[in-house]
Amino acid sequence: MSAAQVTEATIKELRGLAELAVELAKKAGADHVEALVRDGSELTAKVRLGEPELVQEAGSRALGLRVIRGARRATTYTSDLRRDALEALCRETVTLAELAEPDECALPPDPKLLATSLPELDLYDPAVAEVDAAWALKQAIAGEAAARKHDKRVTNSEGGTWSRVIGGTAFATSGGFSGGYRGSYASIVVEPLCDDDSEPGNPKKRNGFWYSSSRFLASLEPADQVGIEAARRTVATLGSRKVDTQECAIVFDPEVARAIVGTLFSVANGSAFWRKSTYLVGKEGELVASPLVTITDDPLIPRAPGSKPFDGDGLATRKNSVLDRGVLAPVLCDVYSANKLGRASTGSAGRGVGGSPGPTTTNLIMAKGAMTRADLLRQTPRGLYVTQLLGFGFNPVTGDFSRGAQGFWIEGGELTFPVSEVTIAANFDQILKRIDAVADDLELRSSTAAPTFRVSHMMLAGK
Amino acid sequence: MVTSNLPATLRAPFAAGGASSIDPQIANKLLSAALAAGGDYADLYFEFRVSADYALEEEQVRSVGRGITLGLGVRVTKGDATGYAYTEDLAWEKMLHAAKTAGQIAAAGGHAPVGIDTLTRVTTPSFYDVPQPTLVMPAIDKLALLRAADKAARAYDSRIVKVEASFVETLKEVLVFTSDGKMASDIQPLMRFGVRAVAEVGGKRQAGSGGGGGRYGMDYFARPETEAAAHGREAARVAIAMLDAVDAPAGEMPVVLGPGDSGILLHEAVGHGLEADFNRKQTSNYTGQLGKQVASPLCTVVDDGTIVGARGAINVDDEGHVGKHNVLIKDGILVGYMHDRLSAKHFGVEPSGNGRRESFRAMPLPRMTSTSLYAGPHDPEEILKSVKRGIYAKRFSGGQVNISNGDFVFSLSESYLIEDGKLTAPLKGVNLIGNGPDVLRRVDMLGNDFELSDGIWTCGKDGQSVPVSVGTPTVKIGSITVGGTQAGGA
Numbered sequence: 001m002s003a004a005q006v007t008e009a010t011i012k013e014l015r016g017l018a019e020l021a022v023e024l025a026k027k028a029g030a031d032h033v034e035a036l037v038r039d040g041s042e043l044t045a046k047v048r049l050g051e052p053e054l055v056q057e058a059g060s061r062a063l064g065l066r067v068i069r070g071a072r073r074a075t076t077y078t079s080d081l082r083r084d085a086l087e088a089l090c091r092e093t094v095t096l097a098e099l100a101e102p103d104e105c106a107l108p109p110d111p112k113l114l115a116t117s118l119p120e121l122d123l124y125d126p127a128v129a130e131v132d133a134a135w136a137l138k139q140a141i142a143g144e145a146a147a148r149k150h151d152k153r154v155t156n157s158e159g160g161t162w163s164r165v166i167g168g169t170a171f172a173t174s175g176g177f178s179g180g181y182r183g184s185y186a187s188i189v190v191e192p193l194c195d196d197d198s199e200p201g202n203p204k205k206r207n208g209f210w211y212s213s214s215r216f217l218a219s220l221e222p223a224d225q226v227g228i229e230a231a232r233r234t235v236a237t238l239g240s241r242k243v244d245t246q247e248c249a250i251v252f253d254p255e256v257a258r259a260i261v262g263t264l265f266s267v268a269n270g271s272a273f274w275r276k277s278t279y280l281v282g283k284e285g286e287l288v289a290s291p292l293v294t295i296t297d298d299p300l301i302p303r304a305p306g307s308k309p310f311d312g313d314g315l316a317t318r319k320n321s322v323l324d325r326g327v328l329a330p331v332l333c334d335v336y337s338a339n340k341l342g343r344a345s346t347g348s349a350g351r352g353v354g355g356s357p358g359p360t361t362t363n364l365i366m367a368k369g370a371m372t373r374a375d376l377l378r379q380t381p382r383g384l385y386v387t388q389l390l391g392f393g394f395n396p397v398t399g400d401f402s403r404g405a406q407g408f409w410i411e412g413g414e415l416t417f418p419v420s421e422v423t424i425a426a427n428f429d430q431i432l433k434r435i436d437a438v439a440d441d442l443e444l445r446s447s448t449a450a451p452t453f454r455v456s457h458m459m460l461a462g463k
Numbered sequence: 464m465v466t467s468n469l470p471a472t473l474r475a476p477f478a479a480g481g482a483s484s485i486d487p488q489i490a491n492k493l494l495s496a497a498l499a500a501g502g503d504y505a506d507l508y509f510e511f512r513v514s515a516d517y518a519l520e521e522e523q524v525r526s527v528g529r530g531i532t533l534g535l536g537v538r539v540t541k542g543d544a545t546g547y548a549y550t551e552d553l554a555w556e557k558m559l560h561a562a563k564t565a566g567q568i569a570a571a572g573g574h575a576p577v578g579i580d581t582l583t584r585v586t587t588p589s590f591y592d593v594p595q596p597t598l599v600m601p602a603i604d605k606l607a608l609l610r611a612a613d614k615a616a617r618a619y620d621s622r623i624v625k626v627e628a629s630f631v632e633t634l635k636e637v638l639v640f641t642s643d644g645k646m647a648s649d650i651q652p653l654m655r656f657g658v659r660a661v662a663e664v665g666g667k668r669q670a671g672s673g674g675g676g677g678r679y680g681m682d683y684f685a686r687p688e689t690e691a692a693a694h695g696r697e698a699a700r701v702a703i704a705m706l707d708a709v710d711a712p713a714g715e716m717p718v719v720l721g722p723g724d725s726g727i728l729l730h731e732a733v734g735h736g737l738e739a740d741f742n743r744k745q746t747s748n749y750t751g752q753l754g755k756q757v758a759s760p761l762c763t764v765v766d767d768g769t770i771v772g773a774r775g776a777i778n779v780d781d782e783g784h785v786g787k788h789n790v791l792i793k794d795g796i797l798v799g800y801m802h803d804r805l806s807a808k809h810f811g812v813e814p815s816g817n818g819r820r821e822s823f824r825a826m827p828l829p830r831m832t833s834t835s836l837y838a839g840p841h842d843p844e845e846i847l848k849s850v851k852r853g854i855y856a857k858r859f860s861g862g863q864v865n866i867s868n869g870d871f872v873f874s875l876s877e878s879y880l881i882e883d884g885k886l887t888a889p890l891k892g893v894n895l896i897g898n899g900p901d902v903l904r905r906v907d908m909l910g911n912d913f914e915l916s917d918g919i920w921t922c923g924k925d926g927q928s929v930p931v932s933v934g935t936p937t938v939k940i941g942s943i944t945v946g947g948t949q950a951g952g953a
Contacts, residue, residue, distance in 0.1 A: 048543075048744065051542075051543065051544065052544040052568065053543060053544055053545065054544070054545045054546075054547060054826065055544075055545075055546050055547070055567070055568050056546075056547040056548065056826070057547075057548050057564050058547075058548050058549045058550065058561065058564075058824070060534075060549070060551055060824070061551065062551075073526060073527075074526070074527045074528065074529075075526060075527075075528040076528060076529045076530060077528075077530040077531070078530065078531045079531070079532060079533060079534065079551040080531060080533060080551075089531075092529065093529075096527045096528075096529060096602075097527070099517075099524065099527045099602050099603070099606065100524045100525065100526060100527050101523040101524045101525070103523065103525060106525075133567065156744070156745055156746060158744070158746055158867075193746055193867060196868070202900075202901075203748075204748055204867075204868045204869065205746060205747070205748055205750075205867040205868060206867060206868055207746070207865065207866075207867035207868070240868070242944075245713050245714040245715075245950060246950065247950060275520075275625070275627075276624075276625065276661065276663075276668070277625075277661065277670065279668075354528075354530055355528070356526060390863050390865065390870065390871075390872045390896070391861070391862060391863045391872030391873065391874055391894050391896075392860060392861045392863070392874055393860075393872070393874040393892060393893065393894035393946065394892075395670070395876075395891070395892040397661065397668050397669060397670045398668065398669060398891065398892070400891045400892040400893075402711075402874075402892065402893045402894040402946040402947065402948075403872070403894055403946070404863070404870065404871075404872035404894060404896045404946070406865075406870070420868060420870055421870050421896055421897070421898055421944065422896065422944065422946075423713075423872070423894050423896045423944065423945075423946025424946070425711075425713065425893070425894070425946050425947060425948045426948060427948075459713045459946075459947065459948040459949070459950065460713075461713035461714055461896075461944050461945060461946045461947065462714075462944060463714075463715060463944075
């Protein structure tokens with residue numbers, strides 16, 4: 001079945017629900033109310049070895065409420081949206097707020113600051129909603145088949161998956177904000193598997209994947225191309241081995257480079273700052289990374305995966321600098337963390353149905369450099385080219401970074417053999433400052449994106 | 464057993480006497496509709512979940528929250544293929560739509576209507592001894608726990624500059640009907656208490672955390688070792704201890720894992736690889752290894768959903784099978800996998816009670832419950848003394864595994880250098896990386912001091928999170944790669 005289109009009328013209906021909740025909570029005694037409604041419909045079609053494995057289709061809708069009474073706040077959520085249930089929830093939320101202690105910083109923004117006109121960002125493609133399970137299965141089958149056909153060393157598969165989400169978001173506040181928007185997202189993933197008998201007596205399996213995702217159906221890469229790239233990446237890991245423990249250059253592939261950029265945000269945001277839970281506290285305006293590094297957060301790029309017209313506090317979204325040629329810009333803040341830090345919000349609030357707002361990123365992008373990836377590699381005599389990171393070894397308070405890594409050994413400026421079961425470690429401060437080359441291969445494949453870059457040296461632990 | 468004398472707001476609307484009470488007749492109509500297009504099997508999973516959370520920060524109660532989730536998930540299988548749909552609205556036409564949508568996975572063929580007289584109720588065991596779930600107790604009691612933890616952490620040392628404490632509690636009621644005639648229900652209480660402390664001196668900062676919980680009532684906090692203040696002191700202790708941390712070494716060396724939370728290593732190194740879906744698909748590196756030596760003969764590994772009060776305990780899994788004690792590795796030999804219905808059918812064995820799901824929005828998968836490495840013969844002191852230079856791992860922040868090649872990492876948040884059999888300097892946060900089967904073969908000493916972790920762990924797989932427990936005695940691994948920054952550390 002294709003899904004019902006999310007229309008302007010749907011958004012109006014969702015806004016109506018959010019506004020109703022605001023009204024009911026005010027009636028129940030709240031001083032301030034914010035209500036978020038999310039409506040979504042998903043389709044996942046997964047195949048394995050050419051046969052359908054899972055077709056999942058459903059729609060869901062939920063409402064999240066934050067009320068403030070006498071500067072005391074409570075947050076609740078429900079998927080029961082009948083009027084009497086909503087009324088009961090509003091009363092209960094107001095009562096719950098009595099349990100909290102007053103916190104002036106939790107007050108909503110001055111109504112004068114709320115967004116009044118919303119930019120049209122073109123985030124919804126009706127063609128994504130029109131896809132039915134049969135078509136999605138065909139795409140998944142084509143992607144997986146292309147991977148298996150591309151190289152006979154692909155002996156098994158974790159499958160091909162085509163999925164989409166379409167939905168609407170509406171947000172209303174007692175300060176007078178009411179807005180909504182719709183969005184669509186489609187993706188295809190192919191996960192081939194190889195048998196690796198390169199080590200006598202210790203047979204292993206090697207997995208890999210490749211994907212394409214977009215808000216627009218026509219922008220998805222063809223399924224067979226995704227499959228071929230997935231096969232190429234997986235087969236390349238055959239014969240992976242450990243290397244000796246040593247200090248060496250580390251080159252990050254864009255898929256892991258973006259994880260490093262995401263890690264930077266986890267220590268450079270208003271919430272981490274007021275909590276002092278980051279080694280970057282007090283470093284705004286200072287050089288905290290190589291001058292080669294510039295990072296922005298831009299919610300206003302039409303059709304981009306992370307774009308949105310207003311933030312989780314109802315403020316207008318805007319492009320913000322995160323790192324400007326290595327200098328740490330004022331960190332991204334929502335209203336609460338901005339209040340805690342005694343400054344203005346950067347319009348960076350994220351909010352889920354089940355919780356309080358907090359700073360978040362939209363399209364977090366590291367700017368590209370001037371050299372090609374090939375030149376960057378050519379200028380690297382030896383080191384590790386990292387394609388996958390494993391684990392969560394990062395301490396935001398101290399910056400200590402130690403994670404599992406997989407990739408290829410670089411010798412004489414060329415990728416030689418595949419490497420696995422090693423870790424790379426350094427303090428994050430050093431990692432950022434030691435970035436000494438940035439390539440020009442930036443692509444906005446997901447909401448956090450970065451080009452290939454090189455860190456002059458890190459400790460690699462292996463044999 | 465959880466009392467059924469719960470306040471009306473905590474009882475599922477689909478329970479007998481509820482606003483949308485589901486009886487076997489309604490269930491049979493839905494199952495018949497789900498199978499009408501020719502599916503082999505169908506099940507219905509009704510779920511009602513109430514949760515509450517409380518957070519204290521800067522010595523103030525900062526947020527109080529509550530949430531309600533209700534829905535039905537319908538699954539239809541045809542061969543190895545699954546159709547899945549769900550609804551949050553228990554109105555008849557919405558449930559019927561979900562059943563028909565899930566049923567479309569099967570090509571037209573028709574199925575005999577499900578006979579109502581075949582439904583038998585699964586006798587639910589009782590692995591949670593919680594007459595009064597915490598959710599029915601006054602919120603003010605929970606706020607007092609947060610304050611006690613905060614106070615204890617601050618009192619521990621004047622260098623503690625920040626404390627955050629949180630309490631999360633849920634009560635989940637499930638009702639399962641299957642087309643092969645089972646009906647099962649369960650009420651599952653779960654709570655988790657957490658404290659995080661930050662220590663600061665002379666511009667140096669470190670964080671530490673403590674916490675625990677499980678399927679307990681408020682009586683959990685009456686025990687001296689798990690009272691709120693004890694968790695506060697533990698968070699402060701770790702933060703203070705780590706202030707003096709030095710750079711960790713890099714390279715292969717012996718590692719001794721402390722009892723309890725070290726079970727994370729087990730969970731990652733071997734647990735996931737023994738979930739039968741990976742073996743059914745032959746994507747795990749344990750595929751085809753049944754009956755073979757996959758670990759040191761010292762190792763016996765068990766997954767056990769029946770440990771009373773454990774975070775990973777389950778009376779019935781999310782497919783209606785009762786929780787079980789399953790031996791996975793016996794004296795180093797692989798003897799069994801963890802199964803859900805689909806994989807059990809494939810391997811021709813009984814389901815092992817491991818079919819779990821995050822919510823009604825997702826299909827069940829083979830998942831761990833409480834996974835333990837049983838105690839061995841060695842005195843923990845003797846194990847330490849056997850190490851000339853290595854690392855002692857005490858607290859962990861998590862781990863991850865690549866099922867296919869077996870590589871896994873896990874992160875140490877509190878560890879020490881071992882020099883000449885004694886603990887010396889605390890080490891900065893560091894990762895260990897190894898290959899599951901290699902590492903388990905290198906377990907060369909095993910302590911007699913088994914501990915089950917206090918309940919804080921959550922396992923993620925295919926985007927689904929479920930609560931689990933882990934347990935180990937003191938374990939010595941002859942050699943594993945330590946991901947520090949100091950070369951020549953070994």
